[in-house]
Amino acid sequence: MTNQKFIVGLTGGIASGKTTVANLFAEFGIELVDADVIAREVVAKGSAGISAIVDHFGDEILLANGQLDRATLRNKVFNNETQRLWLNNLLHPMIRQKMLDQVQASTSKYVIMVVPLLFENQLDSLVSTTLVVDISPELQISRTMQRDGVSQQQVEHILASQMSRQQRIDKANHIIDNQGDIELLRSQVTRLHQLFLQQAAELSNKPND
Numbered sequence: 759m760t761n762q763k764f765i766v767g768l769t770g771g772i773a774s775g776k777t778t779v780a781n782l783f784a785e786f787g788i789e790l791v792d793a794d795v796i797a798r799e800v801v802a803k804g805s806a807g808i809s810a811i812v813d814h815f816g817d818e819i820l821l822a823n824g825q826l827d828r829a830t831l832r833n834k835v836f837n838n839e840t841q842r843l844w845l846n847n848l849l850h851p852m853i854r855q856k857m858l859d860q861v862q863a864s865t866s867k868y869v870i871m872v873v874p875l876l877f878e879n880q881l882d883s884l885v886s887t888t889l890v891v892d893i894s895p896e897l898q899i900s901r902t903m904q905r906d907g908v909s910q911q912q913v914e915h916i917l918a919s920q921m922s923r924q925q926r927i928d929k930a931n932h933i934i935d936n937q938g939d940i941e942l943l944r945s946q947v948t949r950l951h952q953l954f955l956q957q958a959a960e961l962s963n964k965p966n967d
Contacts, residue, residue: 763861764868764958765884769876770891771920772913773901775936775943779891780872782947789864791857793873793881800852801826810848850879858884868958877929878921886961889950890930893937895923 766783770776780790800807803824811819811826815834821827835842861869873881882888893901895917902913927933934946 762962762964763864764886764954764961765861766868766870766954767876767882767885767888768870768872768891769874769888769926770936771893771895771898771923771926772874772916773898773905774891774893776872776874776891778940779889779934779936779943779947780870782944783870783951786951787866788951789860789866789869791860791864791869791871793853793857793871793875796853796856796860797849800849800856807849807852811845814844814848854881854884857881868954875920877926882929887931887954887957888929889932889934890926891934891936892923892927893935897937 768776768780768783770779780792784790799805801811802808803826808820808826811831815831819827819830819834831845835845857871857873861871868886871881871885873879876882876885876888898917899910899913902908902916903910932950934943934950936943
């Protein structure tokens with residue numbers, strides 16, 4: 759864990775409302791470190807990540823404007839375990855380091871690290887406590903179909919590839935129920951914000967080893 763920073767690892771399945779919850783914490787002035795945003799940055803045009811990907815897969819992986827062609831890359835690694843592992847081994851350390859750099863640069867009392875695959879990629883080892891946004895699979899399916907315009911079958915396939923709801927709950931230190939309205943959500947965030955402030959203060963008062 760990084761030096762005396764209190765980090766909350768925020769996660770949840772697809773369409774559980776991670777972004778909504780993170781933004782409610784941000785309203786309290788808490789800084790967010792978002793793994794999805796960083797994952798896009800490490801393969802941005804001109805980055806070391808995209809250079810390594812081009813060296814490995816060739817120029818066909820680029821769009822005409824020099825940006826990464828995500829659809830082509832997905833096709834390259836889909837059903838190809840060797841290529842998928844190569845890509846993960848390249849990008850995961852870059853993403854991890856950039857997240858830690860952002861945490862160290864933060865100035866809020868504690869930091870929210872938003873990581874969809876927090877437990878799957880063992881990134882919970884970087885955080886002080888874990889927070890899972892929980893909704894029922896039925897709600898996940900209907901919200902994802904509505905949001906992304908995909909079929910029920912496609913959503914069920916994504917759910918099957920993610921950690922199960924029960925596994926995630928079992929690993930969580932804290933759980934937010936996102937099956938009600940925004941006010942219910944806000945009250946849960948407010949309560950946890952007070953708790954995290956208290957825990958962050960306790961951590962900062964501990965002498966460094």
